[in-house]
Amino acid sequence: MKANVGKIDKIIRVILGLAIGLIGLLNHSWLGLIGIVPILTAVISWCPFYVPFKISTTKE
Numbered sequence: 500m501k502a503n504v505g506k507i508d509k510i511i512r513v514i515l516g517l518a519i520g521l522i523g524l525l526n527h528s529w530l531g532l533i534g535i536v537p538i539l540t541a542v543i544s545w546c547p548f549y550v551p552f553k554i555s556t557t558k559e
């Protein structure tokens with residue numbers, strides 16, 4: 500697994516994941532758990548959705 504998520508992309512993913520989680524928490528909805536996905540992809544620096552499109556936001 501080669502990293503395909505860059506630094507700015509990671510920051511955006513963490514903020515987005517936290518926002519989704521917070522909205523789910525405030526609405527007492529389990530859908531807030533979807534926020535785990537962008538946070539996880541930021542932590543491991545790899546996004547499976549980028550692979551088929553050969554996208555990479557890392558600096559080479």
